[in-house]
Amino acid sequence: MGTRDEPEVIGRRVQRMRVERGLTQRQLAEPTYTPAYVSTLEAGRVRPSDEALKHIAARLGVDFEELATGRSARLVTDLRLRLTEAQRALATGEAEEATAQYTALLAESEEYGLVEEQATALLGLGECALATGDLELGREHFERAEACLADSPLPVRVPALRGRAVAHYLAGELRYAVYLLESTLDELNRSGLQDPDALLLLYASVIGPYMDMGAHARAAQAAEFALALAPRVGDPALVARMHRSVARTLLAEGRLAEADASLAKAAELYRQLQLRTELANCHWMRGYVYAQNNQLERAEDELKQAHTMLAAQHAALYSSQAAVELADVLRRRGKSEEAAELLHGVLGDLSPERGAVHSAGAHRLLGIIAEDARDTEAAEEHYVRALSLLERAGAAGDLADLCRLLGDLLRRTGRVEAALDAYRTGLGHRTAPGTTTLGPAPAQPPL
Missing domain, CATH: 1.10.260.40 (lambda repressor-like DNA-binding domains)
Known part of the structure; x- marks a missing residue:
């Protein structure tokens, strides 16, 4: 209060x-x-x-x-009840409905000076903005939530910090996103504040940026940590619904403290429901590791599971990213038509401002598929588009590989000078596998 x-x-x-x-x-x-x-x-x-x-x-x-x-205890409890309603809408993929609810709740929280509830509404608005792809607005909401929670302990601030990092990541600012997530992880692990939920959120969120930077060893390690920390929850949505109904009954009977306790449990479960997106990222990572080890059937299973989980969460940006990885595995398994169909669908959902690295990945794969079909003109067009997207995002690991593909194509079609240029560009972007230009990897969590 x-x-x-x-x-x-x-x-x-x-x-x-x-x-x-x-x-x-x-x-x-x-x-x-x-x-x-x-x-x-x-x-x-x-x-x-x-x-x-x-x-x-x-x-x-x-x-x-x-x-x-000037505010009754009932008013505060009622506000919390409505916050869990908005959380439910967001967790079940109804981002537009959740945005409207959170906007009204933010105005009320501000009117009554309820800082904690303000922060919750801002976090919700930030997540809604990420879900709908409005990255700049999302980042503003997360920054405001951080300001509200400035005096709170680090685990309480983690969702806002992580939200800001994800907004930077999705906008293609990979290094800064990794810096934010790694420094927060280190601070948490160093301080001995053993908060499994906060750690799970951070480890799961850093996987995507690691992958795009070519730091695959770090990504694989983060995925295993996240899966080890994952809460063993049957169906959080059902349990949360039960807690919400109980809270309503208690509120009607004037038993506010008990209603508050039920709402806290419901809110926690909706958060775990949103963690499904993070856990889907871990399946995606496992699929990637299987693909690297040439266990393509297992890779396809894991990536399909990740893609299905993300699509069910209406996480359009993430499901598009997983689809690119899945298409690569499908192509390698000889299912090029299925892969191409998936990739064309992905390009409809992404843009240079929003998922540049994965747009580039889709163009790169479509280029390879075109080359396999002896359509060199289409292949070159896809490679060149992928190259310009990656240069903007600074994804060094992928650039080197793409320059090699483009160079090989140019050499085969007799354009030796242009091929040499492409190879030189690629050499300028090489990074050792499994590393970033950052410091040592974050410490292992207390499992």
Whole structure:
């Protein structure tokens, strides 16, 4: 609960409530206080003690919180109930509906000065913006949530920090995203604040940027850590629905503390439901590792599972990214037509501002498929488009490989000078596999 209002605000509130109830200052004061004291209090010339406010609240038939802050405990609990409703909408993929709910809740939280609830609404709005691809707006919401939580312990701030990092990642700013996630992980592990949920969120979120930077060893390690930390939950959506119904009943009966406890459980489960997106990323990572080891059938299974989980969450950007990896495996398994169909679908969902690395991946694969079909003109066109996308995003690992593919194609079609140029560009972008230009990998979590 927030701090109490200024004396003059409290004074006006006491006077309004007293008049509404038809009480005199004497009736409000007795037997403990004098009418003169109530008069001074109503004029805002005295800062009432907690005891005085409790006495007056009892005489007015309201709770202490409502008198001191202007908001009833019921109002706060009702706000929390509606926050879990918005969380449910977001967790089940109804981002537009969730946005409308969170926007209204943010305005109410601000009006009543409820900082914690403001932060929750801002986090929700940030996640909605990521889901709909409005990355700049998402980042602004996460920054505001961080500001609200500036005095909170690090695990409480992790969702806002992670949201900001993901917004940077999806905008193609890979190094900065990794820096944010790694430094937060290190701080958490160093401080001994062993918060499995916060760690799971961070390890799962850093996988995508690692992959795009060519730091595959780090990505594989982060995926295994995340899967080891993953909560063993049957169906969080069902349990959360039960807690929400219970909270409604308790609220109707005026049992606010118990309703609050039920809502906290529901909110926790909706968060775990959103973690499904993160866990889908871990299946995606496993699929990638199988693909690297040439276990293509297992890779296809894992990547299809990841793609299905992400599509069910309506995580359009992520499901497009997983689809590119899946298409690569399908092509290698001789299913080129299925792969090409998947990739053309992906290119409809992505843009240079939003998923540049994966757009490039789709063009690269379509180029390879075109080369296999002896369509060198289409292949070259796809490679050149992929190259310009990767140069903008600074994804060095992929650039070197793409320059080799383009060079080989140019050499085969007799354009030796152009081929040499492509190879030179590629050499300038080589990175050792499994590394980034950053410091050492984050410490292992306390499993």
